[in-house]
Amino acid sequence: MIRHTKTLLAGVAAAAFMVTGALAGDLRINFDDLNPGPKKGFEDMVEMFKAENPDINVIVNINDREAHKTAIRNFLTADAPDITSWYPGNRMAPFVDAGLFEPVDDVWAENGFNEDLAAIKPTMSRDGKIWGVPYSYYQWGIYYRKDIFDLLKIEEPTTWAELMASCKVMNDNGVKPFTIGTKFLWTAAGVFDYINLRTNGYDVHNDLTAGKIKYTDPRIKQTFINWKQMIDECGFVDNHASMSWQDALAPFANGDAAMYVMGNFAVSGMKDAGLTNDQIDYFQFPEITEGLPRAEEAPADAFFIPTNAKNKEDAKKFLAFVGRADVQTKLNETIGQLPVNSKAKVGDDKFIQEGFATVSTAAGLAQFYDRDAPAAMAKAGMEGFQKFMLDPSTLDEVLAELDRVQEEVYK
């Protein structure tokens, strides 16, 4: 009997040892992009991390972006990895509020991220703490057909008046100035954000998405009045409400439309549509209110540590690694985006370089309307933008409805 107990105990001890032994070195990471570029960039980064930390056994789980958005709601509670990718701004708010993410202020302090990643710090913070480490972002702006601009002898406009003037030239020559596809709504939010950032500035953008300013506020109304001017004097392609952003590339590629307010990811779509680097170019969204500090739209992707992570020590090592300048340089070269670390170098792609020049000199970085505003507000807001774009005369109706939703969402 005694002997039996002894072997049993020994067995339990051995098993326990094996379990803890395996756990200490395991680092489970959930990543959310299966597209070839980002996937390769991430995998290369993991290999680099493994080479530097041979004692850590990294287990990677890469999921589709949309599937990840659903899965994260379960796995943070039920079966948390040690690291997960997610988005800063209001998108992380529900998880932070439910106590599902671990604050990582110490990682920032120990690695000098407070200086190197300063631009993005406000959007990574909530309740006075920092919740993750960003690894990449990309610029938004106006992508245009350089060949059409050359043909019509139009220069890149830098002010609102210049933009309107160039639109007139395009319209006179039968070119629709802007293409857009608002079927999935968010593209309209990009246009709204830019007009708002240029009309009222970064603080108004933040106050609006934080629910501190009403939509019927005269400043926001001015944004819409400028937008109406853009619709009237420039104009967007017809039928934009039945097109996705990819569908909207067709008139752009065909030369029917000359400009596209978009994120940098659109460049690869344009190239897939047969356009070359000589035919497309980029300029910053022109100035509207003179002298206003220029803020840009630059949505970031980041890594977070779930509260239920089992191996937080190695997870923090990984976050420190991800924020490093050389790692971000290499990663973003592969995925074709901008490194967040200000000491990192950017790739030699012309859009990346222009983007870096745009974003690194910006006075403020907005995430995006649907990441800065809470989900319910973002949905209603973007539907309002679409309605306004289809029929600008509904403006007052749209703004009143948005005020009603705002009151309900931010109470």
Added chain:
Amino acid sequence: MPASEFQATQQTSWMSRNKLAITPWVFLIPALIFFAIYVVIPIFQSITLSFYEWNGLYDADGNSTATWVGLENYKKLWTDPKFWVSLKNNVLWLFLFMLAVPLGLFIALFLNQTVPGMRFYKSMFFFPFVISQVVVGLIFGWFYNPDFGVVGSLWKLAFCEETTNILGNVTFKCSRTPPDILSSSEYATYGIIAAGLWPQIAYCMILYLTGLNNVAADQIEAGRLDGAKGWKMLWYVVLPQLRPATFIAVVVTVIGALRSFDMIAIMTQGGPYGSTNVLSYYMFETAISEYGERYGYGSSIATVLFIIMLFFISYFLWRMYQDEKGGR
């Protein structure tokens, strides 16, 4: 020994005495268990959830983050214009979807003849019902597309001329912009209902075709001898015999209209700006979709939809019960 033997006979005799009462339950149990787990319990769970405000998250220890708000969600529904738009669209669906019943009947009457190759025609008419709703939605979405769809192409023939743009590529200049059915808040719902009718008509048609097989030939004969033909024959002799088929057709059409979801999800995602929402899709949007995560509010929408459905379903069940009583 004799005692246990006695018990055994007792047992078998109890089983055999109650065999008729027990057997149905034994066969029903597995189905009942699954029905309870997947249907009945979730109904009560979502009704409970409709009194909470919840973003669907549990905290790190696995406790729900929901807070009790009482009837707050229902009060919000009352003042939510999107809810009323959805409800209005549900009513539209209900009425217009009913067209499937008479249309199905007429196609069935038309196909109920003996012509060589009739089976082929019948199966062609039945075809849309076999395709998944998602595919039907996708096809109609393309069909309505103002740029490359059938609607757009016909429009181009009538109102547009081919020119070249500034870069020398082929493009179209239209004297009138083509109708963008799925992006117009006025027409989009009708466009989706029309797409939904296509398979639904096929469904009603097949119900009527089987019903027509059972129409008594002697009664038709008798009617004909009495001088009935055409509409009168249909109305007084054929239709009364098709009553069971009509009943089922109405039931499946009502339920089909109320749970219209896949078409909307595929064709417009409730858009433009929420004007094609119906309750089921609005529920999905508020509770489960990317911009939703308001499970309590979504549940209150689901509860309203459930009550509406309950109204119809209890009526149908009551009718069926009455018929069965009459039949005995």
